[in-house]
Amino acid sequence: MSALRVAVLGAGGRMGAAACRAVDAAPDLELVARVHRGDDLDDVLGAARPDVAVVLTVPDAAPAQVDWCVRHGVHAVVGTTGWDEARLAAVRGALGEEPRTGVLVAPNFALGAVLAMRFAAQAARFYESVEVVELHHPDKVDAPSGTAVRTARLVAEARRAAGVGPSPDATTSGLDGARGADVDGVRVHSVRLRGLVAHEEVLLGAPGEQLTIRHDSFDRESFMPGVLLGVRTVADHPGLAVGLDHLLDLDGPGPGPGRAGA
Numbered sequence: 413m414s415a416l417r418v419a420v421l422g423a424g425g426r427m428g429a430a431a432c433r434a435v436d437a438a439p440d441l442e443l444v445a446r447v448h449r450g451d452d453l454d455d456v457l458g459a460a461r462p463d464v465a466v467v468l469t470v471p472d473a474a475p476a477q478v479d480w481c482v483r484h485g486v487h488a489v490v491g492t493t494g495w496d497e498a499r500l501a502a503v504r505g506a507l508g509e510e511p512r513t514g515v516l517v518a519p520n521f522a523l524g525a526v527l528a529m530r531f532a533a534q535a536a537r538f539y540e541s542v543e544v545v546e547l548h549h550p551d552k553v554d555a556p557s558g559t560a561v562r563t564a565r566l567v568a569e570a571r572r573a574a575g576v577g578p579s580p581d582a583t584t585s586g587l588d589g590a591r592g593a594d595v596d597g598v599r600v601h602s603v604r605l606r607g608l609v610a611h612e613e614v615l616l617g618a619p620g621e622q623l624t625i626r627h628d629s630f631d632r633e634s635f636m637p638g639v640l641l642g643v644r645t646v647a648d649h650p651g652l653a654v655g656l657d658h659l660l661d662l663d664g665p666g667p668g669p670g671r672a673g674a
């Protein structure tokens with residue numbers, strides 16, 4: 413079988429460079445384009461004819477790039493953050509015209525982060541209080557992280573479904589930002605610190621006890637099995653999928669493809 417042709421957008425970035433190395437090292441994949449800021453997609457991707465584009469650029473650039481991919485029948489695996497409902501709706505609209513194309517938007521490609529989100533959603537209804545703390549390197553341009561936003565939304569959804577009310581909070585006065593951002597009723601706190609890569613804690617509190625769910629990415633290597641899994645399987649999932657969990661059999665009995673996908 414011929415190798416899947418893969419383009420990486422944002423190839424000069426922290427994640428893009430790591431993704432290029434991972435694709436290059438995979439015998440079943442061929443890295444056919446490294447796309448940088450300022451490159452014309454018609455020129456670069458038109459010539460390279462990729463089957464799949466891995467989008468690891470910045471939140472302001474990614475929506476137009478994904479739109480280009482969909483309109484040209486190129487499957488897209490998207491790690492860039494900053495996707496709100498309006499941006500996702502635009503992708504769904506474009507996919508309506510190209511129903512055979514697949515787009516995976518994954519706020520976090522690390523297996524442990526996907527599991528942490530799942531565990532947080534499972535635990536959320538059992539605790540009176542839930543808050544999210546995300547901690548990242550100081551070169552990150554968006555806050556809160558895409559992972560924290562998704563975690564908070566999953567937690568909020570689970571609590572709503574179970575009829576659990578908002579976390580108690582008696583604050584009546586305070587400095588702006590002291591209580592973090594409000595994401596769907598869940599407080600999210602962002603730390604930026606030199607030396608960190610990507611970390612998240614979900615704090616769940618009840619009278620007399622606390623549960624902490626924590627995930628740490630110490631190296632961008634942690635994201636690569638998920639990127640490669642997305643590249644290899646996105647074509648099998650036409651339409652839009654949000655979250656790597658769509659590709660992992662999280663409820664199944666097997667070891668799952670995440671670790672084997674490297």
Ligand SMILES: NC(=O)C1=CN([C@@H]2O[C@H](COP(=O)(O)OP(=O)(O)OC[C@H]3O[C@@H](n4cnc5c(N)ncnc54)[C@H](OP(=O)(O)O)[C@@H]3O)[C@@H](O)[C@H]2O)C=CC1
Pocket residue numbers: 421422423424425426427428447448449450451468469470471473490491492493494518519520521522554558635
């Ligand atoms: N889903 C996941 O698991 C992960 C997601 N991320 C997300 O991925 C994104 C990138 O993160 P990171 O690699 O750390 O960021 P970087 O700033 O290191 O990389 C972004 C890259 O995109 C390039 N770029 C900007 N605009 C364009 C454009 N129009 N066309 C092509 N390239 C462009 C930049 O070029 P230039 O250098 O010239 O500015 C830069 O090389 C962020 O949104 C981050 O949150 C990060 C880690 C994991």
Ligand SMILES: O=C(O)C1=N[C@H](C(=O)O)C[C@H](O)C1
Pocket residue numbers: 493519520521548552553556557558559560609610611
């Ligand atoms: O910018 C990063 O580094 C990361 N971004 C993603 C996010 O915003 O959630 C994923 C991971 O946290 C690393």
